[in-house]
Amino acid sequence: MKNEVSSSRYWNIKDCTIPIGKVTILPSYCKGGDDCDDCIRFCPENVLERGTEPNERGYFPPIIVEEGKCTVCVRCQLYCSENAIFVQKTGERIVTAEEVSLAREEN
Numbered sequence: 001m002k003n004e005v006s007s008s009r010y011w012n013i014k015d016c017t018i019p020i021g022k023v024t025i026l027p028s029y030c031k032g033g034d035d036c037d038d039c040i041r042f043c044p045e046n047v048l049e050r051g052t053e054p055n056e057r058g059y060f061p062p063i064i065v066e067e068g069k070c071t072v073c074v075r076c077q078l079y080c081s082e083n084a085i086f087v088q089k090t091g092e093r094i095v096t097a098e099e100v101s102l103a104r105e106e107n
């Protein structure tokens, strides 16, 4: 039943607002591939994947596959030793209490 979870077990969860962001990759700076992929590994939202096009130095920069899921946690930017990836906040979106409850149930 649709509201079963949020109305009982997670009664104290409220709607909340989270940031959404834009990811920028500078492919020529990147050392992605077997030597790195840190931004891909540390992204909690699976926004990035290893690309298939090598840059001029033979590395494989990531590609953006789920930009709409970026929450501007900035992990990718912090872990990139090459300054090859940046994020900017572009807006916000509301996550309903029901969405949060269902996510908790899945994890």
Ligand code: SF4
Pocket: 029, 030, 031, 032, 033, 036, 037, 038, 039, 040, 061, 062, 076, 079, 080, 081, 082, 083, 084, 085
């Ligand atoms: S962390 Fe930086 S250098 Fe490593 S794959 Fe990502 S963008 Fe490239």
Ligand code: SF4
Pocket: 021, 023, 039, 042, 043, 044, 045, 046, 047, 048, 069, 070, 071, 072, 073, 074, 075, 076, 077, 087
């Ligand atoms: S800011 Fe966070 S959620 Fe967005 S792409 Fe980087 S690691 Fe993923």
